[in-house]
Amino acid sequence: MSNTARANILARLREPQRPECGFSERDYLSRYDWDTAERVKRFTERMVAVRAEVHHTTADTWLDVVSQVCAAKGLNNLLVSPATVLGKQIHAQADRFPALKTYDQPIENWKQELFYGVDAAFTGTTGGIAETGTLIVMPSADEPRLMSLVPPVHIAVLEVDKLYTTFAEAVQVQGWVQAGMPTNALLISGPSKSADIEQTLAYGVHGPKELVVVLVE
Amino acid sequence: MITQFRQTVRANLAKPEVRANFYRAMDGLMTRRLDQFPDKAELERLRTQSMAIRANALSKLPELLETLEANLIRNGIQVHWAETAEQGNQIVQAILERHNAKSIIKGKSMVSEEMGMNHFLETLGIECLESDLGEFIIQLDGETPSHIIMPAIHKNRIQIAKLFHEKFPDIPYTEDVDELTQMARRILRDKFYATTVGLSGVNFMVAETGTLCLVENEGNGRMSTTAPSVHIAVTGIEKVVESLSDVPPLLSILTRSATGQPITTYFNMISGPRKAGEKDGPEEVHLVLLDNGRSNIYSDPELLATLRCIRCGACINHCPVYVRIGGHSYGTVYPGPIGSILEPQKAGLDVHGELAQASTLCGACSEVCPVRIPIPSILNRLRYDGVRKDTSNTHTVGSGKRRTLSEAATWKTWAWAATHPTIYHAGSTLATRFKGMLPTNLGAWTTVRSAPKLAESTLHQQVKNLGVDHE
Amino acid sequence: MPPIPDTIYFFGTCLVDLMYPQAGVSAMQLLQRAGVKVIFPPAQTCCGQPAWNSGYRDEARSVARAQIALFPKPIPIVIPSGSCAGMMKVHYPELFAGQPDEAQAVDVASRVYELTEFLVDVLHIELRDLGEPLTVAVHTSCSARREMGVADKIESLLGQLSNVQRVEHARKPECCGFGGTFAVKEPEISAAMVLDKVTHIRNAQPDRLISQDCGCLLNISGTMAKQGDAIPHQHIAEFLWERITPHPNLPPQGGKGQEAHPAQASSSPPSPLAGEGLGMGGKFGGQSS
CATH class of the missing domain: 3.40.50.10420 (NagB/RpiA/CoA transferase-like)
Known part of the structure; x- marks a missing residue:
């Protein structure tokens, strides 16, 4: 059935005369000229506007800030990769954090715990977008897809030198097409929300109710 | 005859709570879009x-x-x-x-x-x-x-x-x-x-x-x-x-x-x-x-624009018809202006062709469409396909199925009159002269409106005193 | 800046002819006072839009063809309606695409101006208000606003009148629900739209309602009349003429139980002089207030 359908559909689409479109230029890269400070400012404004928490830190202080955030939120546990550069540092100072959990097995083996027993997850990011206040997250074997989705709190670190002005710029500068797309790539711009009831914003519908961004300068 | 669509519309117009829900939501969406x-x-x-x-x-x-x-x-x-x-x-x-x-x-x-x-x-x-x-x-x-x-x-x-x-x-x-x-x-x-x-x-x-x-x-x-x-x-x-x-x-x-x-x-x-x-x-x-049905829409160079849609719903949010009758009145999956061009093309003009009529062609939709779909033009085209006599040049499903003899005869008579100015203007003059005898109940028009009043004399009569040239 | 033409064609529209002739008379008087010679081809009937919007393209084309033949000279065609102007400017080229007389249709379309557009953009008309203080609400037709893109012209003309204050009403850009045959084919929706429009206009409490389109006026005023307390309404041309002439036409009637209607065919003869209250930018040095 499917093969016949395919042939029929494509044949029908080939039938009509198609006018030349004349569209060649793709000139929609950033027309903004924002320096780092401006990008940080814009990013922060946008993130705060959608109720994300943003912390400005340095390479020396980010770990303290993450630790303080965990304490302030009263987290019982934190899901952190033991394999990433940042994750290793947290694991190395485990006593400053709530009970550390690791995503070291396929989801099927511990789905119940992930869905009902994890308070928060900590992940890195691939970059950020200043214009829209967005994190770029490319899940991996070390930091799988559900980490930034299932726990009620998501703490993400963004290094300021990977904060781009626009989405288009990030795609181009990071060479997404050339590198090949990962199985899943995400833009995350705030905590999960809905306005389906009377246009009133409610947070934490299916994804995290809280998004904490730790900006590292 | 009151169509199913009109019956549903009547029922939904009579629900003030639902209308208020739509108004509140659409006003909010329009304002927020504008702010962006x-x-x-x-x-x-x-x-x-x-x-x-x-x-x-x-x-x-x-x-x-x-x-x-x-x-x-x-x-x-x-x-x-x-x-x-x-x-x-x-x-x-x-x-x-x-x-x-x-x-x-x-x-x-x-x-x-x-x-x-x-x-x-x-x-x-x-x-x-x-x-x-x-x-x-x-x-x-x-x-x-x-x-x-x-x-x-x-x-x-x-x-x-x-x-x-x-x-x-x-x-x-x-x-x-x-x-x-x-x-x-x-x-x-x-x-x-x-x-x-x-x-x-x-x-x-x-x-x-x-x-x-x-x-x-x-x-x-x-x-x-x-x-x-x-x-x-x-x-x-x-x-x-x-x-x-x-x-x-x-x-x-x-x-x-x-x-x-x-x-x-x-x-x-x-x-x-x-x-x-x-x-x-x-x-x-x-x-x-x-x-x-998409490949059929694709085959028409004018209707093809329908497929540019990215389903943002802005046309719906800005539609003065949608906000009053609500999404369920349309009786289709996609409501509002995009639904009114998409659904008749998919299901056929005989099934949902009335939706193409349910628009004042005000253009509020195409004004906001992010991919510039000329929705009023497509509505007009679908109205044409619905009533056209010769359907050999269109692939639209149900073409010609909305043509009725009485409506076609009305437009034919109108066109004949409007291309015979002497008779047309004699008629207009007569109408103004004997306007007292014209009916005051004009059916659908006079449910909420008074019957239009004709002038004492037409512009064609009055223009004679104006000192204008005639050619 | 387009040159100011000596002579123009005037297309009165079928609605003005039958319902609002004073709007047509006033429009021609405004044009004449500005020093423009007006040609009114007497064989004109209708632009063809009702049939076009109903899908009867052959019938629309035959009527349109008869109109096109009336405008052979290469001079502007001025129309006191955004809707009819939109038909001729935007839709004639579509209606005649592939027809033997397509070029003529395109030519006519290229010469079409909506009245307020012509007064502002071509004649650069300057108005001196001689009337009493008055508030007006403006309803701009959807075709004037979106098809012709001339919504700002009526505002700028009224803005020149020193004693006229514009009051804004809610949802001003929204359609009044007329839509030609729509009002009859989908009467329930049309009624809901015009009732809302009337409410918004009433809430603004204007002394008068002004529009550049008689279709909308017919719809809105008819609804007000049925409610029993109509706000007087006028086509912009008639209103402007009334404001700038020293012996204005009778004010429009209104009041309880009566449909507000423009003053009927007052036959004040056109002044041979170029305007007490009207000048023309550049040409006569202007008399703006």
């Missing part, structure tokens, strides 16, 4: 650019679909083609049977609505659970979406609170939006935990990279495509774009036009199932490419 485009010239530039991106993709549609398919397969995504909704449903059914699945959990998908998938699968004993909050609410009440991006917009908080209490009597009654949302979260989390097949729609398909893109705020789309071990995506064949660099401008204009957000919470780009070594994500990803 402070620079009018920039907006016009973006609309032109977005139109060009979509027009470019359509101009290469069969080639892009083949490139897309090749890249999806290379990425490990299984591609299925369906000419009709029925075929699409059967493809989904076969996948479910292979996995012995008795239920699926759905992210928001208008194409699945178009396919009537829930009904189809439920007759097979398969449970379909909607997980988008709005879709979840209307599914509880046995309704269909009244808006393509805000499916439960016709309901207010109190109605939803009562509905939740009726369906989940164990949970305490609340009218608090946060609490209602958390109730839904808990219920649906259990379902995401337990269900092995997830279904979603698609906003853009990128041919260049073999990527499926989903735009959403809640995470229902991410959950449905990530937590279950099988993900089935369904979408229309027109949703493809050529390159990844086409996506950022479309995404930006989509979210701003739709809900007045600079971007949604999640933009989810899926380019494959779980790879070796990865610990989550579905083991299988399927894409069902649905035609369902």
Whole structure:
């Protein structure tokens, strides 16, 4: 059935005369000229506007800030990769954090715990977008897809030198097409929300109710 | 004769609460959209650019679909083609049977609505659970979406609170939006935990990279495509774009036009199932490419513009007809201006052709359309197709089926009079002279209006005193 | 800046002919006072839009063809209606695409001006208000606003009148629900739209309602009349003429139980002088207040 359908559909689409479109230029890269400070400012404004928490830190202080955030939120546990550069540092100072959990097995083996027993997850990011206040997250074997989705709190670190002005710029500068797309790539711009009831914003519908961004300068 | 459409419209116009719900929501959406485009010239530039991106993709549609398919397969995504909704449903059914699945959990998908998938699968004993909050609410009440991006917009908080209490009597009654949302979260989390097949729609398909893109705020789309071990995506064949660099401008204009957000919470780009070594994500990803009348629309160079649509709903939000009659009056999956051009083309002018008539052609829709679909022109064209005598030059389904002898004779007589000025003006003069004898009850016109008053004498008579030339 | 033409064609529209002749008379008087010679081809009937919007393209084309033949000279065609102007400017080229007389249709379309557009953009008309203080609400037709893109012209003309204050009403850009045959084919929706429009206009409490399109006026005023308390209404041409002439026409009637209607065919003869209250930018040095 499917093969016949395919042939029929494509044949029908080939039938009509198609006018030349004349569209060649793709000139929609950033027309903004924002320096780092401006990008940080814009990013922060946008993130705060959608109720994300943003912390400005340095390479020396980010770990303290993450630790303080965990304490302030009263987290019982934190899901952190033991394999990433940042994750290793947290694991190395485990006593400053709530009970550390690791995503070291396929989801099927511990789905119940992930869905009902994890308070928060900590992940890195691939970059950020200043214009829209967005994190770029490319899940991996070390930091799988559900980490930034299932726990009620998501703490993400963004290094300021990977904060781009626009989405288009990030795609181009990071060479997404050339590198090949990962199985899943995400833009995350705030905590999960809905306005389906009377246009009133409610947070934490299916994804995290809280998004904490730790900006590292 | 009062048509079914007019009967429904009458009934819905008589529900002040529903009308108030629509007004409040549409006013909010219009204001928020406007706030996103402070620079009018920039907006016009973006609309032109977005139109060009979509027009470019359509101009290469069969080639892009083949490139897309090749890249999806290379990425490990299984591609299925369906000419009709029925075929699409059967493809989904076969996948479910292979996995012995008795239920699926759905992210928001208008194409699945178009396919009537829930009904189809439920007759097979398969449970379909909607997980988008709005879709979840209307599914509880046995309704269909009244808006393509805000499916439960016709309901207010109190109605939803009562509905939740009726369906989940164990949970305490609340009218608090946060609490209602958390109730839904808990219920649906259990379902995401337990269900092995997830279904979603698609906003853009990128041919260049073999990527499926989903735009959403809640995470229902991410959950449905990530937590279950099988993900089935369904979408229309027109949703493809050529390159990844086409996506950022479309995404930006989509979210701003739709809900007045600079971007949604999640933009989810899926380019494959779980790879070796990865610990989550579905083991299988399927894409069902649905035609369902689209290739027929594609065959007409004028109507083709219909397929540029990126389903932002801005035309709906700005439509003075929609805001008054509400989404359910249309009796179709897609309501509002986009529905009024899409549905008659898909189902046929004999079935939904009246929707093309249910517009004042005011142009509020095309003024905001991010891809510049000339909706009033297409409505006009569909009116023409509906009543044309010679249907040999059009592929529109149901062409000529709306032509009636009496209406055709009326227009013929009118045209004859208007091309015989001496007689036409003698008639006008007579009408003004004997206007006292004209009826004051003009049927539909005079239900809320007085009968129009003719002047004492026509402009043609008065112009004689004006000292103007006549040629 | 386009040159100011000596002579123009005037297309009165079928609605003005039968219902609002004073709007046509006033429009021609405004044009004459500005020093423009007006040609009114007497064989004109209707632009063809009702048939066009109903899908009867052959009938629309035959009527349109008869109109096109009336405008052979290469001079502007001025129309006191955004709707009819939109038909001729935007839709004639579509209606005649591929027809043997397509070039003529395109030529006519290229010469079409909506009246307020012509007064502002071509004649650069300057107005001196001689009337009493008055508030007005403006309803701009959807075709003037979106098809012709001339919504700002009526505002700028009224803005020149020193004693006229514009009051804004809610949802001003929204359609009044007329839509030609729409009002009859979908009467329930049309009624809901016009009732809302009337409410918004009433809430603004204007002394008068002004529009550049008689279709909308017919719809809105008919609804007000049926409610029993009509706000007087006028086509912009008639209103402007009344404001700038020293012996204005009788004010429009209104009041309870009566449909407000423009003053009927007052036959004040056109002044041979170029305007007490009207000048023309550049040409006569202007008399703006």
